Every structure is written in structure tokens, then in C-alpha cells.
Amino acid sequence: xxxxxxxxxxxxxxxxxxxxxxxxxxxxxxxxxxxxxxxxxxxxxxxxxxxxxxxxxxxxxxxxxxxxxxxxxxxxxxxxxxxxxxxxxxxxxxxxxxxxxxxxxxxxxxxxxxxxx
Amino acid sequence: xxxxxxxxxxxxxxxxxxxxxxxxxxxxxxxxxxxxxxxxxxxxxxxxxxxxxxxxxxxxxxxxxxxxxxxxxxxxxxxxxxxxxxxxxxxxxxxxxxxxxxxxxxxxxxxxxxx
Numbered sequence: 001x002x003x004x005x006x007x008x009x010x011x012x013x014x015x016x017x018x019x020x021x022x023x024x025x026x027x028x029x030x031x032x033x034x035x036x037x038x039x040x041x042x043x044x045x046x047x048x049x050x051x052x053x054x055x056x057x058x059x060x061x062x063x064x065x066x067x068x069x070x071x072x073x074x075x076x077x078x079x080x081x082x083x084x085x086x087x088x089x090x091x092x093x094x095x096x097x098x099x100x101x102x103x104x105x106x107x108x109x110x111x112x113x114x115x116x117x
Numbered sequence: 118x119x120x121x122x123x124x125x126x127x128x129x130x131x132x133x134x135x136x137x138x139x140x141x142x143x144x145x146x147x148x149x150x151x152x153x154x155x156x157x158x159x160x161x162x163x164x165x166x167x168x169x170x171x172x173x174x175x176x177x178x179x180x181x182x183x184x185x186x187x188x189x190x191x192x193x194x195x196x197x198x199x200x201x202x203x204x205x206x207x208x209x210x211x212x213x214x215x216x217x218x219x220x221x222x223x224x225x226x227x228x229x230x231x232x
């Protein structure tokens with residue numbers, strides 16, 4: 001069974017600095033999706049970035065980028081120029097490959113990010 | 118408006134009561150699923166559906182029931198509420214195939230307290 005692990009329950013960063021959130025996963029599949037979701041206190045689930053496993057290039061969305069290491073099964077999120085609005089819970093998630101036909105998302109335990117002014 | 122609509126947003130139940138959390142989407146998505154979120158455990162899958170008339174159990178299905186009579190609706194039923202079911206519940210939907218033009222949509226969450 002696939003699993004997703006976020007080993008950092010809490011992280012903090014100074015405003016304008018860079019922080020990296022870690023995520024590792026376990027799967028025997030070669031094709032899959034990986035996601036980072038942001039959850040502010042409102043509990044809304046906001047997609048930050050996603051990565052297709054078949055793409056070697058790391059995904060980037062403005063100040064957010066990932067370091068995708070497929071062989072190591074690692075998927076870290078880097079937030080550059082951190083802003084107060086980045087403070088939230090961040091979840092790493094894995095989605096079953098297309099052919100398994102289930103669409104299930106498997107989530108890590110989450111990392112709470114604090115941004116200090 | 119396109120999106121996933123969850124109701125109610127807040128609910129307090131007494132132990133033993135039953136209730137239904139509603140989830141509806143207007144995007145013609147094949148996949149719909151229910152998750153619960155508990156502190157320190159991320160989101161865990163309760164039940165999911167890959168199309169109308171097809172449902173299956175996720176990681177934590179006990180105490181919950183689902184049905185999918187239409188593509189749009191995927192209600193989650195609590196049969197006999199227990200304090201352990203106090204949680205935040207999320208409904209999600211998506212197309213079977215993710216492309217650059219589509220993604221997974223989440224409802225806003227339903228806060229359920231069982232006393």
C-alpha cells in the first residue's frame with residue numbers, strides 16, 4: 001500500500017526567508033501524481049503545486065517550487081520569500097496512477113508552518 | 118457556480134443519532150470521495166466512488182455509509198453517531214484523468230461534533 005510521510009510536524013521561518021518542507025512516499029508504481037496542499041485556519045484545501053511522476057522537471061508556481069527525487073521517493077516543497085500569508089498547515093499527497101481507476105488521494109500527516117514577522 | 122458544495126458546514130449531534138452530510142458537484146466529475154481530518158493524522162479516506170452506482174470503502178469506512186445514485190451527488194451517512202466521529206469532513210471530486218487543465222476540487226469542509 002502507498003504511504004506518505006511528513007516528518008516535520010511544525011516548522012517556522014522568518015518573513016522573506018526560504019523554508020523547505022519535507023515529504024517522502026512509498027509506492028511500487030512508476031506513474032503517479034504528487035501534490036502539496038495548503039490549509040489555512042479556514043480549513044479550505046488550496047492546491048499549491050502538483051507534479052507528474054513522468055516529468056523529470058521540477059514543478060514551479062511563483063514562490064513555490066518542489067524538489068522531486070523519484071528514485072529516493074522524496075517530494076519537498078520550497079517556499080521562497082516567505083510571507084505572513086503563507087502561515088498554514090501544508091499537506092503532501094499522492095494519487096494513484098491512472099490505470100488503477102480509483103482517484104484516491106493519500107495524505108501525509110501535515111506540517112504546520114509559522115511565519116515570523 | 119462550479120465547484121463542490123458541502124452541507125451542513127457545522128453540526129452537533131448526540132451519540133446514537135444519525136445524519137447525512139451532503140456533497141454535490143456540477144462539473145460532471147466521475148470521481149467523488151469523502152475524507153475525515155483529525156489532528157496529527159492528515160486526511161483519511163472514508164469512502165469513494167468512481168461513477169454513479171459504484172462505491173467502495175476507503176481507509177476508515179466503519180460507521181459510515183454512502184451511495185451514488187447520480188453523478189452529481191455523493192452523500193455520507195452516519196448511521197449511529199459516536200464521539201470518535203467528531204472530525205472535519207471533506208468531500209472531493211475530480212475527473213478520472215488529471216490533465217494540465219483540471220484538478221481535484223474540495224468542498225469547504227463540514228465540522229461535526231458528537232457529544
